[in-house]
Amino acid sequence: xxxxxxxxxxRTPQTTEAGxxxxxxxxxxxxxxxxxxxxxxxxxxxxxGVALDGVDITLERRVLTIRGRSAANDHAGYxxxxxxxxxxxxxxAFTLSExxxxxxxxxxxxxxxxxxxxxxxxxxKARKIELKPG
Amino acid sequence: xxxALSEFPRLGFDxxxxxxxxxxxxxRLFSSGFTTTARDFPPINIWLGDxxxxxxxxxxxxxxxxxxxxxxxxxxxxxxxxxPTQEQEAxxxxxxxxxxxxxxxxxxxxxxDPDKVQARFNNGILEIELERLExxxxxxxxxxxx
Numbered sequence: 001x002x003x004x005x006x007x008x009x010x011r012t013p014q015t016t017e018a019g020x021x022x023x024x025x026x027x028x029x030x031x032x033x034x035x036x037x038x039x040x041x042x043x044x045x046x047x048x049g050v051a052l053d054g055v056d057i058t059l060e061r062r063v064l065t066i067r068g069r070s071a072a073n074d075h076a077g078y079x080x081x082x083x084x085x086x087x088x089x090x091x092x093a094f095t096l097s098e099x100x101x102x103x104x105x106x107x108x109x110x111x112x113x114x115x116x117x118x119x120x121x122x123x124x125k126a127r128k129i130e131l132k133p134g
Numbered sequence: 135x136x137x138a139l140s141e142f143p144r145l146g147f148d149x150x151x152x153x154x155x156x157x158x159x160x161x162r163l164f165s166s167g168f169t170t171t172a173r174d175f176p177p178i179n180i181w182l183g184d185x186x187x188x189x190x191x192x193x194x195x196x197x198x199x200x201x202x203x204x205x206x207x208x209x210x211x212x213x214x215x216x217x218p219t220q221e222q223e224a225x226x227x228x229x230x231x232x233x234x235x236x237x238x239x240x241x242x243x244x245x246x247d248p249d250k251v252q253a254r255f256n257n258g259i260l261e262i263e264l265e266r267l268e269x270x271x272x273x274x275x276x277x278x279x280x
Contacts, residue, residue: 033230035225036224044195044231046258048257075183082180085192109257111198112257
């Protein structure tokens, strides 16, 4: 579970496989929390500025990829005079160590945080094994 | 008797390869600019209009009710807290998001009208629009002919 694909470096713009990006936007590595409960693996990723239609989640075999495209943040008639954060897209991939029941994955987006609940497949769940007295 | 240039391949591991790998790893670390070191929270951008100023901040995961915006003269203060996820019997795999309280004061380029402040929260981005105080605006002075 702790395995992570180093596809994108934090705060470093990347180019896609197709060469130059059409829009010169940086891609950020969203900070994430991941925890595991008995039934689920939960991923929380921070993607401020991304609206619901800008999120793209794929699960291919055990590789979970999350992408977020932030909405344009242009203030017409305004000039940017101070800058601490840049607008850009978010991308990150994780390798899951458990089999996931992909039909029951739940994803919500609230206040710029993506909340993913990945239910473990029945076969992956830990079973309690009863010991019989011999 | 012939000797190989390097004896190390015989050991099944070449320290020079390892050194080169470490070097490229160091270069990568340093070139990324240590952006993950402590920064002021929330990070803000300031946009200046003709008679107004917009302050935007990245506050993902902060509930609108948990943020207090106050204004004194030309200093805007953002205060609030980000609550941790309450989950029992969870085993953490990765914890990168920060929790706790924050407070940040922003000096605005001019005095603003406290009655004309608009704040919006959208997808984790806080946007505060403030208007310049009427009495504080630059006045155009007409030159009268002699």
